Amino acid sequence: MKRYTLLIILSFAALTMKAQTETLNEQWFEQANAAYNAGNYDSAMRLYERILDTDVESAPLYYNMGNAYYKMREYPMAIYCYEKALKIDPSDDDARTNLEIANLAIVDKIEPVPQSFIVRGWNGMKHWLSGDQWAYVSLAAFALAFLAAGLFLRARRTGLRKLGFFGGIAMVLVFTLSVLFAAQLKRASLTQDQAIVMTPTVTVKSSPNTASVDLFVLHEGTKVSLLDGADGWSKIKIANGSIGWLQDDFIRPF
Amino acid sequence: MKKIFKLFVFLVCVAPMALWAQDDPKLTVSAKKQVMVGERFQVVFEANAEGKHFTAPTFEGFDVLGGPFTSSSSSVQIVNGSISRTTKNTYTFALQASREGTFYIGPASLTVKGNKVASQSFSITVVPDDGSHAAPSDKGNGNQGQSQSSSDPQVNGKDLFLKVVPSKKTAYVGEQIVLTYKLYTKVPVSSLSVEHVPAYAGFWTKDITDNNGGSLRQSSEYINGVEYTTADIQRIIIVPQRSGNLTLDPMTIECVAQIRTQGSSRQSNDPFDIFFNDPFFNRNIANVRKELSCNSLNIEVKNLPENGKPASFAGAVGNYNFKSDIDKTQLKTNEAFTLTLAVSGTGNIELLQMPEPTFPPDFEVYDPKVTTSYNHTANGLSGTKKAEYLVIPRRAGSFDLTPVEFSYFNPSNGSYTTLYSDAYAIQVEKGTGSESEEGGIFASNQEGIKYLGSDIRHIATGNPRLKPTHSSFFATPLYFIVLVALLLVFFILLMVLKKREMLRQDNAANRNRKADKVARGRLKQASQYLKVKDQDKFYVELSQALWGYIADKLSIERSKLSIDTVSETMRGKNVPEDLTQQFVDTLNSCEFARFAPGSADEKMEDLYRRGIEVITKAEKIL
Numbered sequence: 001m002k003r004y005t006l007l008i009i010l011s012f013a014a015l016t017m018k019a020q021t022e023t024l025n026e027q028w029f030e031q032a033n034a035a036y037n038a039g040n041y042d043s044a045m046r047l048y049e050r051i052l053d054t055d056v057e058s059a060p061l062y063y064n065m066g067n068a069y070y071k072m073r074e075y076p077m078a079i080y081c082y083e084k085a086l087k088i089d090p091s092d093d094d095a096r097t098n099l100e101i102a103n104l105a106i107v108d109k110i111e112p113v114p115q116s117f118i119v120r121g122w123n124g125m126k127h128w129l130s131g132d133q134w135a136y137v138s139l140a141a142f143a144l145a146f147l148a149a150g151l152f153l154r155a156r157r158t159g160l161r162k163l164g165f166f167g168g169i170a171m172v173l174v175f176t177l178s179v180l181f182a183a184q185l186k187r188a189s190l191t192q193d194q195a196i197v198m199t200p201t202v203t204v205k206s207s208p209n210t211a212s213v214d215l216f217v218l219h220e221g222t223k224v225s226l227l228d229g230a231d232g233w234s235k236i237k238i239a240n241g242s243i244g245w246l247q248d249d250f251i252r253p254f
Numbered sequence: 255m256k257k258i259f260k261l262f263v264f265l266v267c268v269a270p271m272a273l274w275a276q277d278d279p280k281l282t283v284s285a286k287k288q289v290m291v292g293e294r295f296q297v298v299f300e301a302n303a304e305g306k307h308f309t310a311p312t313f314e315g316f317d318v319l320g321g322p323f324t325s326s327s328s329s330v331q332i333v334n335g336s337i338s339r340t341t342k343n344t345y346t347f348a349l350q351a352s353r354e355g356t357f358y359i360g361p362a363s364l365t366v367k368g369n370k371v372a373s374q375s376f377s378i379t380v381v382p383d384d385g386s387h388a389a390p391s392d393k394g395n396g397n398q399g400q401s402q403s404s405s406d407p408q409v410n411g412k413d414l415f416l417k418v419v420p421s422k423k424t425a426y427v428g429e430q431i432v433l434t435y436k437l438y439t440k441v442p443v444s445s446l447s448v449e450h451v452p453a454y455a456g457f458w459t460k461d462i463t464d465n466n467g468g469s470l471r472q473s474s475e476y477i478n479g480v481e482y483t484t485a486d487i488q489r490i491i492i493v494p495q496r497s498g499n500l501t502l503d504p505m506t507i508e509c510v511a512q513i514r515t516q517g518s519s520r521q522s523n524d525p526f527d528i529f530f531n532d533p534f535f536n537r538n539i540a541n542v543r544k545e546l547s548c549n550s551l552n553i554e555v556k557n558l559p560e561n562g563k564p565a566s567f568a569g570a571v572g573n574y575n576f577k578s579d580i581d582k583t584q585l586k587t588n589e590a591f592t593l594t595l596a597v598s599g600t601g602n603i604e605l606l607q608m609p610e611p612t613f614p615p616d617f618e619v620y621d622p623k624v625t626t627s628y629n630h631t632a633n634g635l636s637g638t639k640k641a642e643y644l645v646i647p648r649r650a651g652s653f654d655l656t657p658v659e660f661s662y663f664n665p666s667n668g669s670y671t672t673l674y675s676d677a678y679a680i681q682v683e684k685g686t687g688s689e690s691e692e693g694g695i696f697a698s699n700q701e702g703i704k705y706l707g708s709d710i711r712h713i714a715t716g717n718p719r720l721k722p723t724h725s726s727f728f729a730t731p732l733y734f735i736v737l738v739a740l741l742l743v744f745f746i747l748l749m750v751l752k753k754r755e756m757l758r759q760d761n762a763a764n765r766n767r768k769a770d771k772v773a774r775g776r777l778k779q780a781s782q783y784l785k786v787k788d789q790d791k792f793y794v795e796l797s798q799a800l801w802g803y804i805a806d807k808l809s810i811e812r813s814k815l816s817i818d819t820v821s822e823t824m825r826g827k828n829v830p831e832d833l834t835q836q837f838v839d840t841l842n843s844c845e846f847a848r849f850a851p852g853s854a855d856e857k858m859e860d861l862y863r864r865g866i867e868v869i870t871k872a873e874k875i876l
Contacts, residue, residue: 022720029720037713051718056721057721057723057724067710067712094711098710138728143744146744147744149744150744150747150748153748186728
């Protein structure tokens with residue numbers, strides 16, 4: 001009995017501690033927003049960073065940080081934060097808009113390789129919801145699919161059985177898609193397969209070696225995809241499909 | 255002319271001649287041996303006989319200005335009774351020397367009475383123009399009896415020269431410089447014309463020469479103690495447009511100087527000459543044409559300093575004042591007000607770029623009416639440039655007109671100055687009836703949203719929805735637990751449903767199984783009533799045995815039990831037609847007997863037997 005009491009007290013203490021950090025973080029968030037509104041982007045940024053240091057993250061947090069960096073004219077960091085926000089919640093329309101605006105402020109303008117309409121449609125659908133939301137949708141679709149199956153198997157009336165049949169097929173489809181979306185988004189959020197160039201001017205090399213041929217020059221704020229990495233070098237690909245090697249010091253992966 | 259006159263007198267006075275004497279035909283040529291470049295002169299070929307087919311030489315190295323001009327004359331002379339006749343044909347060419355050198359002129363030829371006569375070839379040396387060369391004027395007036403003196407009078411370069419005087423030799427880009435072209439002379443000048451105007455490359459120019467009635471402004475000036483009469487030929491403002499060492503090429507003018515010749519040097523016995531050389535007709539003045547060039551000029555143009563250059567600087571250089579004026583600040587919508595910006599001062603007011611005010615977006619602004627008024631002094635251009643903006647506010651409200659900024663560079667102290675216009679607060683009230691004026695419908699008042707700028711969207715507020723870094727709900731244990739739980743719920747649900755269904759089915763099977771037993775129990779009871787001859791109870795038992803049996807066997811609900819449903823269900827279950835018929839008949843007879851009592855015992859016996867029979871038969875099939 002004594003042991004149980006101790007366990008209960010301990011878990012209760014842990015819970016209250018967690019709740020305290022949460023409320024503290026929310027307070028900081030509000031203070032930071034107030035500082036931002038007052039034009040003190042510097043102090044807003046410090047508060048946002050403090051929240052990040054407690055090992056939490058969220059799309060609104062990164063979005064606000066991006067805004068603060070943008071206002072301080074640190075466009076590469078602003079782009080980085082917007083990209084982070086979009087990675088957590090691809091459905092964040094504000095972050096997407098501000099990312100486009102921030103991308104106008106940087107030097108490099110790269111014509112992206114056009115995507116097929118299937119890829120665009122797939123990504124467009126994937127970005128309707130965040131990864132967690134897709135997970136919830138998959139669970140709901142799963143439950144509904146079985147409900148529909150039950151209806152199909154057990155209903156006496158033909159109308160209901162038809163509803164069960166077609167509804168079941170639709171729900172299986174929704175379940176499959178949402179599981180795929182959720183899986184893709186989760187994988188994307190766990191792997192750092194993209195990066196932002198942080199150094200004002202960098203030269204992309206043909207191989208991971210400073211003595212190799214200069215291929216092209218990138219400027220700060222440009223997004224690159226990371227394909228491979230070795231010994232402090234990363235194999236990168238830019239939006240127009242060009243591939244080369246960059247030193248890891250120059251880029252910030254996300 | 256005079257000679258012809260004399261000849262005429264001679265011909266009239268002297269009797270016609272009787273004898274003719276004629277020389278051999280000859281073709282002689284006369285021309286100057288030495289000319290200057292650009293000088294015009296004549297080459298005269300003279301033949302002493304009538305001839306045909308005159309061929310001229312090619313005058314290589316010279317421009318043929320005209321010719322051949324032919325003239326012929328003949329004279330008859332009687333000296334001591336011998337008559338001699340002279341015929342003279344002249345072929346005259348007007349030439350101009352175009353370049354230096356010695357040029358050979360070939361012979362000209364003429365055919366006289368079938369014989370070809372040629373002139374002597376000769377050469378002409380062309381020497382460079384020494385600058386003091388003055389071409390003889392061919393503009394001599396008719397009443398100036400004396401036209402050209404045979405020895406060309408020269409004008410001394412010190413007596414007549416052209417000078418250009420700049421107001422300054424170093425200037426900033428955009429700063430104005432006044433150039434004055436002055437003619438210095440000690441001799442009278444009758445006319446002048448500008449031959450070559452400098453190109454002024456790199457400058458904006460404005461001619462400000464006083465042209466009052468065509469006469470030049472004259473004054474006198476001493477140079478090294480010598481008095482000169484000066485005339486401003488041209489006064490021009492130049493404004494450098496780029497920096498560097500800019501060179502102005504010289505201006506060239508051509509003027510005609512009037513030079514007094516040394517009395518009447520020519521004495522002649524000719525009475526006509528005496529007559530025409532009368533001092534009354536002859537003023538002894540030579541018109542000497544002279545080309546004058548001024549010195550070329552270097553002007554060092556400096557760039558405007560970069561440090562301290564205001565953002566509003568638009569190239570104005572000089573010394574300016576900036577004023578603004580507004581006619582009203584309180585008005586109603588759709589009424590107009592006028593904002594006037596005026597820049598006045600010294601500088602290139604004509605090229606001045608007026609500062610542009612910014613108006614609130616709901617104001618309708620018309621293109622400004624720009625008026626420039628300027629005058630020029632020895633310092634250059636000065637004046638006023640005004641821009642009048644007619645503005646019509648279309649929406650009510652209070653608006654602020656921000657001050658307009660005007661910057662200029664002052665070359666005298668080498669610094670920039672920024673001036674501001676006044677700020678105005680404008681109150682616009684809603685005008686009456688403006689809607690009806692604009693068409694009377696509300697739709698006409700609508701307008702699309704005007705985007706004034708673009709900015710990032712504002713920060714997110716409210717719940718930050720914080721969660722641990724790299725946490726994702728998908729594929730976590732919780733996710734799978736929920737999935738499995740859902741699966742379990744479904745199967746439990748399915749099993750419950752199945753159980754209930756089975757229970758229902760079990761019920762029907764029971765009834766089926768027990769139907770025979772129940773029926774037989776009822777029949778047994780009926781047989782007892784048969785023995786005691788209790789008709790009513792017998793028929794009730796019998797009919798209940800039959801109905802109950804068929805209802806249990808065919809799983810028909812009691813409420814729906816009737817002859818029709820029974821026969822229908824039996825047909826549906828593929829019961830042979832005769833058995834169905836038999837069963838239905840038995841049921842009918844039983845019902846009939848039940849409600850129509852008083853029949854014999856045999857009938858009861860018979861019905862009982864038939865009942866047992868159909869149930870036994872049915873039991874075999876169902």
